[in-house]
Amino acid sequence: MNLSTPLTRPSLHEELVTRLRQAIVEGSLEPGAKVPERELCENLGVSRTPLREALKVLANEGLVILQSNRGARISKVTMEELEHAFPVIAVLEGLAGELACDLASDTEIAQIVARHNDMFRHYEAGDRPAYFQANHDIHAALMAAARNDVLAQHYAMLSSRVERARLLANVSDSRWAEAVEEHRGIVKAIEARDGALLSALLRTHLNNKLAALKKALS
Amino acid sequence: MNLSTPLTRPSLHEELVTRLRQAIVEGSLEPGAKVPERELCENLGVSRTPLREALKVLANEGLVILQSNRGARISKVTMEELEHAFPVIAVLEGLAGELACDLASDTEIAQIVARHNDMFRHYEAGDRPAYFQANHDIHAALMAAARNDVLAQHYAMLSSRVERARLLANVSDSRWAEAVEEHRGIVKAIEARDGALLSALLRTHLNNKLAALKKALS
DNA sequence: ATTTTGAATTATGAATACAATTTGAAAAGA
DNA sequence: TCTTTTCAAATTGTATTCATAATTCAAAAT
Numbered sequence A, B: 001m002n003l004s005t006p007l008t009r010p011s012l013h014e015e016l017v018t019r020l021r022q023a024i025v026e027g028s029l030e031p032g033a034k035v036p037e038r039e040l041c042e043n044l045g046v047s048r049t050p051l052r053e054a055l056k057v058l059a060n061e062g063l064v065i066l067q068s069n070r071g072a073r074i075s076k077v078t079m080e081e082l083e084h085a086f087p088v089i090a091v092l093e094g095l096a097g098e099l100a101c102d103l104a105s106d107t108e109i110a111q112i113v114a115r116h117n118d119m120f121r122h123y124e125a126g127d128r129p130a131y132f133q134a135n136h137d138i139h140a141a142l143m144a145a146a147r148n149d150v151l152a153q154h155y156a157m158l159s160s161r162v163e164r165a166r167l168l169a170n171v172s173d174s175r176w177a178e179a180v181e182e183h184r185g186i187v188k189a190i191e192a193r194d195g196a197l198l199s200a201l202l203r204t205h206l207n208n209k210l211a212a213l214k215k216a217l218s
Numbered sequence C: 001a002t003t004t005t006g007a008a009t010t011a012t013g014a015a016t017a018c019a020a021t022t023t024g025a026a027a028a029g030a
Numbered sequence D: 001t002c003t004t005t006t007c008a009a010a011t012t013g014t015a016t017t018c019a020t021a022a023t024t025c026a027a028a029a030t
Helices: A012-025 A037-044 A048-061 A079-103 A106-124 A128-145 A149-163 A173-191 A195-217 B012-025 B037-044 B048-061 B079-103 B106-124 B128-145 B149-163 B173-191 B195-217
Strands: A064-067 A071-074 B064-067 B071-074
Touching (some): A012 A048, A012 A149, A048 A149, A079 A128, A079 A149, A079 A173, A079 B079, A079 B149, A106 A128, A106 A173, A128 A173, A149 B149, A173 A195, B048 B149, B106 B173
Antiparallel strands (some): A064 A071, B064 B071
């Protein structure tokens, strides 16, 4: 049991930020919808003050839009936002890949490889949800291996803004196959700890992902 | 007179975020210092509610640390943070360079070149403040030319966290000369619209900047 | 029938009130 | 003299209140 960290229960606004962010990302709070301030307060058993504090934070992250004297709305995922966010995510993942190749332990590498094998199995089984989960885990593991808090923080922020697009558009089977192929290259580069190659592969992987999304959404 | 834009006066918390951020970045609010909530409220003529909303936002940006039941402190710029932030800034600037080479108008390119010439003059004159200002303007102009809001937003956020380090350490004359040399390469790549080269030069420029900071701070 | 108006209602932004926690100095004890 | 304890004052987190702006909707006007 950890006795060194001074136990602090998180403030209401922090909990609210976390829960609201999650609700927005998973789509429980629909893009474009007004944030029902009073209702949320009642459901969550808090007053307006911490809720509004949380909304300001989420607005700063781009998940919520504040309209003066008209309350808050869940921001919509626009094509423009995706086109802007993806290249940024791409270079961040690229950096994570480079760092991970330098810094990851052999165990971490092995885990990322193992998750890849999981993912490939889910693809063979045609299990999209499980595939997505494994894919998500891989990117998270890579980010963790890069040992860079600032990088992870900004990556998380951008991911939350973009992940909602997945709910809007199912990618085609052919793109899915392509993505799996790309991941076979990625996992090889990781095993070889070839940072430059990995970085390049991750960037093109994400650029292709954006292209597929664009096609699926248009 | 513009009659098309719906007039909106900014909310108090937004103004506070802007002003406090500026105060933190320029050092008026010292790293590590407690945020004097009551005093700030009196000076700025606002109640605690909007001030506290602003503090939550700044905490989310990493400029302020919230300690439960103990109020807020201005965050310190740690070596670890610099080591984490600089590589991220580097890839973001790299991306900005690539995008700018593709997207910038000839006028924008010319302006960036012109600002470089300003900067070189300030270097010859040994005018550090003017040099820094020109340098800052160059990076801002490059970012604007990249036409990517998400990129600009994250770049701004990271810059604000890191810019304070400049107040802590004056870089050496030899590093200054080196930086100017690097900028000569950078401006050439911009003029040639060579995105890949520019990206690489910007990344190494920033990595060298970090190394110089590390030396100056240790 | 459709649009316009304006009073009533509701929602929002900001200030204030209140309860819980921390702080710091004086008092008590070693 | 140096700790430790105690307790009032100050600070903080959250709830509530209040003034103002936006919305609604029924009545009036076109």
